[in-house]
Amino acid sequence: MKTTSYISRQVENLKPSGIRRFFDLAAQMDDVISLGVGEPDFVTPWNFIEQSFHALEQGYTSYTENAGMIELREEISNYLSGSFQLDYDPNEQLVVTVGASQAIDLALRTVVEPGDEVIVVEPSFVAYVPIVSLAGGTPVTIQTKAEDDFKLKPEQVKEAITPKTKAIMLCNPNNPTGTFLNKEELQQLAKVIEKNDLLVLSDEIYAELTYDDNYTSFPSIEKMKERTILISGFSKAFAMTGWRLGYAAGPADIIAAMVKIHQYTMMCAPTMAQHAALEAMKNGRQSVQEMTESYKQRRNFIVSSLNEIGLSCPNPGGAFYAFPSIKETGLSSAEFAEQLLQEEQVAVVPGEVFGSGGEGYVRCSYATSIKQLDEAMERMKRFVEKRL
Amino acid sequence: MKEIEVELLKLIEKNANLKVEKIAKLMGKSIDEVSELLRDLEEKKAILGYSTLIDWAKVLDTEEVTAMVDVKVTPARGVGFDKVAERIYRFPEVKAVYLMSGAYDLSVSVKGKTMTEIGKFISEKLSALDSVLSTTTHFVLKRYKHDGIILHDDDDDDKRIVVSP
Numbered sequence: 434m435k436t437t438s439y440i441s442r443q444v445e446n447l448k449p450s451g452i453r454r455f456f457d458l459a460a461q462m463d464d465v466i467s468l469g470v471g472e473p474d475f476v477t478p479w480n481f482i483e484q485s486f487h488a489l490e491q492g493y494t495s496y497t498e499n500a501g502m503i504e505l506r507e508e509i510s511n512y513l514s515g516s517f518q519l520d521y522d523p524n525e526q527l528v529v530t531v532g533a534s535q536a537i538d539l540a541l542r543t544v545v546e547p548g549d550e551v552i553v554v555e556p557s558f559v560a561y562v563p564i565v566s567l568a569g570g571t572p573v574t575i576q577t578k579a580e581d582d583f584k585l586k587p588e589q590v591k592e593a594i595t596p597k598t599k600a601i602m603l604c605n606p607n608n609p610t611g612t613f614l615n616k617e618e619l620q621q622l623a624k625v626i627e628k629n630d631l632l633v634l635s636d637e638i639y640a641e642l643t644y645d646d647n648y649t650s651f652p653s654i655e656k657m658k659e660r661t662i663l664i665s666g667f668s669k670a671f672a673m674t675g676w677r678l679g680y681a682a683g684p685a686d687i688i689a690a691m692v693k694i695h696q697y698t699m700m701c702a703p704t705m706a707q708h709a710a711l712e713a714m715k716n717g718r719q720s721v722q723e724m725t726e727s728y729k730q731r732r733n734f735i736v737s738s739l740n741e742i743g744l745s746c747p748n749p750g751g752a753f754y755a756f757p758s759i760k761e762t763g764l765s766s767a768e769f770a771e772q773l774l775q776e777e778q779v780a781v782v783p784g785e786v787f788g789s790g791g792e793g794y795v796r797c798s799y800a801t802s803i804k805q806l807d808e809a810m811e812r813m814k815r816f817v818e819k820r821l
Numbered sequence: 822m823k824e825i826e827v828e829l830l831k832l833i834e835k836n837a838n839l840k841v842e843k844i845a846k847l848m849g850k851s852i853d854e855v856s857e858l859l860r861d862l863e864e865k866k867a868i869l870g871y872s873t874l875i876d877w878a879k880v881l882d883t884e885e886v887t888a889m890v891d892v893k894v895t896p897a898r899g900v901g902f903d904k905v906a907e908r909i910y911r912f913p914e915v916k917a918v919y920l921m922s923g924a925y926d927l928s929v930s931v932k933g934k935t936m937t938e939i940g941k942f943i944s945e946k947l948s949a950l951d952s953v954l955s956t957t958t959h960f961v962l963k964r965y966k967h968d969g970i971i972l973h974d975d976d977d978d979d980k981r982i983v984v985s986p
Binding site for chain 2: 450452455456459460465467469470471472474558559560608726730731733734737738780782803807
């Protein structure tokens with residue numbers, strides 16, 4: 434029996450992620466130094482893990498409330514107010530999800546109706562466009578430009594808006610460019626957003642990982658909280674990717690609607706992960722600070738090394754990605770990544786998988802030990818010298 | 822102490838073998854700036870030395886023996902425990918001396934080639950000091966973690982998938 438015809442047209446039409454193909458290639462090879470990884474190299478801090486053990490020993494193996502344990506929501510609420518001056522009611526304005534990814538999915542499914550347009554700013558995390566499509570919406574992409582340091586300009590948003598535009602997806606600091614938007618830049622965007630009555634999905638999963646300037650959370654900007662769904666989680670700054678734990682905060686009616694989908698499709702986020710996250714919220718500051726300091730040093734190292742090699746790379750303000758230009762080599766980003774992998778066993782991700790604006794660039798994750806980064810830079814130097 | 826000095830010290834505390842060039846790159850400073858900072862910190866005796874943590878068991882046939890000795894002493898008038906501590910820490914066999922609160926006064930770490938050698942040092946030198954009232958010796962059987970570093974930790978594989986979004 435041929436079952437392909439049973440697959441929905443929408444899913445059939447979904448393009449497989451460009452990262453997937455590259456993963457298959459890299460996974461077959463030995464001695465690969467990977468700068469292709471979108472997650473911390475640090476293992477989850479021991480006290481979070483140990484707290485999860487303890488919870489399991491105590492028998493916390495059942496479901497929690499749909500929106501997540503109230504203790505955890507209270508701690509997240511305190512954290513958001515302490516770190517980002519945000520005021521969210523843990524009872525009505527917060528939902529704990531299976532990673533920030535599920536929060537994005539819930540948010541889009543909650544607000545998008547067929548025909549609605551959602552603006553996605555590229556180069557960006559690969560999941561936004563497919564999730565908008567799966568929710569029945571029409572993704573409208575904007576390409577940020579290298580000459581603007583990949584910063585989104587208010588004029589670009591204006592141009593992309595049509596009568597059908599319902600929401601805009603923002604990510605700050607951004608994956609894959611590491612671009613960081615400061616308060617003034619966000620305020621400029623907020624003006625356009627307010628004027629056009631858009632809803633904002635603000636993915637702030639890298640908010641803790643900024644290195645030069647103070648971070649401004651989008652909903653903390655005047656009048657933006659009422660029209661923003663804040664999405665974040667524990668994966669990046671708390672080194673908890675595998676635990677799959679995130680959250681969304683926003684207007685009570687939207688969060689209630691998201692919880693409705695969540696209760697039918699997921700029930701709740703994993704209980705043992707919620708207990709680990711509780712410890713992360715209560716006693717995780719020091720670990721986050723130490724990891725952030727380490728990322729900052731690695732960023733300094735990789736950016737200066739890439740520029741020395743001849744791959745021009747601006748200083749990214751946040752996340753753990755450098756996004757150097759490879760145009761000087763005359764290769765496309767896919768060719769560059771593929772040949773670098775074959776010749777020198779270094780994995781980077783071609784910029785084009787993050788959107789057409791990423792062509793001519795590659796994403797290098799510096800969430801890797803200095804020793805590995807050092808070796809990777811040696812190999813890349815050898816590779817680039819042959820081509821310049 | 823300045824923030825930048827703390828950052829530098831934390832880096833070389835973890836790895837004394839880091840070259841100045843690399844430290845400069847990591848901190849986003851010039852090589853000259855880093856060299857000068859290091860010189861200052863050495864002069865201030867904030868940096869006391871650059872030692873290497875070695876697992877001697879991997880190199881020598883016989884492992885070195887370490888004993889932790891709890892020492893009860895009579896403090897001296899005017900100088901408290903300092904004088905007797907000095908009498909003890911001057912011995913090269915002694916690797917560390919701490920003044921402790923609780924059941925005894927000084928915690929003394931002693932290293933030797935064999936248990937006999939350490940026993941001889943304790944009975945003939947340490948216990949024989951006038952101000953030493955008693956000693957209790959504990960031999961170290963296995964080192965799991967030393968100065969923040971986990972020994973015998975060969976499991977440093979990267980468990981992440983090679984490429985992820």
